[in-house]
Amino acid sequence: MSKGRLFVFSGASGVGKSTVLRGVMEARKDLSFSVSATTRPPRPDEKHGVHYFFITEEEFREMIDRDAFLEYDLHAKACYGTPLDQLEEKLARGDVILDIEPKGAKIVRDKRPDATLVFIMPPSMEELERRLRGRGDTSEEQIALRLERARWEMEQQSWYDYVVVNNDVETCVQEILNIIAGEAN
Numbered sequence: 001m002s003k004g005r006l007f008v009f010s011g012a013s014g015v016g017k018s019t020v021l022r023g024v025m026e027a028r029k030d031l032s033f034s035v036s037a038t039t040r041p042p043r044p045d046e047k048h049g050v051h052y053f054f055i056t057e058e059e060f061r062e063m064i065d066r067d068a069f070l071e072y073d074l075h076a077k078a079c080y081g082t083p084l085d086q087l088e089e090k091l092a093r094g095d096v097i098l099d100i101e102p103k104g105a106k107i108v109r110d111k112r113p114d115a116t117l118v119f120i121m122p123p124s125m126e127e128l129e130r131r132l133r134g135r136g137d138t139s140e141e142q143i144a145l146r147l148e149r150a151r152w153e154m155e156q157q158s159w160y161d162y163v164v165v166n167n168d169v170e171t172c173v174q175e176i177l178n179i180i181a182g183e184a185n
């Protein structure tokens with residue numbers, strides 16, 4: 001039996017989602033984070049089992065065949081999926097946060113109608129572009145691709161339960177904490 005609730009977060013690359021979610025988890029130590037499986041290589045600061053389970057395409061395919069994912073999405077470059085067993089384990093202990101893109105979020109919404117879906121918006125497209133450029137490690141081609149993807153992602157906000165704007169990290173964290181507290185009643 002699940003004890004916890006499922007909170008699903010989506011938001012375009014560059015919107016500051018990881019920073020915001022880190023703030024939420026620091027304020028609410030009882031929340032756990034659903035660690036996704038991915039076939040993309042780890043970034044320098046990422047740890048296996050903490051940020052992602054870094055697996056091969058073969059392992060990913062084998063998990064699809066075993067029905068081991070709640071949802072998964074095959075991007076152009078990499079596959080991402082939510083492993084069901086670790087999710088159920090965490091849900092048995094309490095509330096769980098998922099950080100997934102809109103296609104996966106829609107599947108979760110259909111499979112788990114009780115899940116709460118939250119979309120994190122940038123203040124504007126101009127600000128998002130400025131933030132993407134500010135990272136400095138992204139080529140013009142990458143920026144154009146990410147902006148195109150962000151436009152598509154932002155069109156999906158209409159079917160989320162809540163939309164929060166990340167104008168300021170602290171305010172955004174507080175808004176999300178209020179949503180989580182409200183949903184717990």
Ligand code: 5GP
Nearest residue numbers: 036037072073080081082099100101103104
């Ligand atoms: P990144 O590679 O930058 O960590 O993540 C790229 C995108 O994949 C983000 O939008 C993130 O929310 C999404 N993502 C991460 N894990 C999952 C997952 O398990 N399922 C789906 N559908 N998307 C995911």
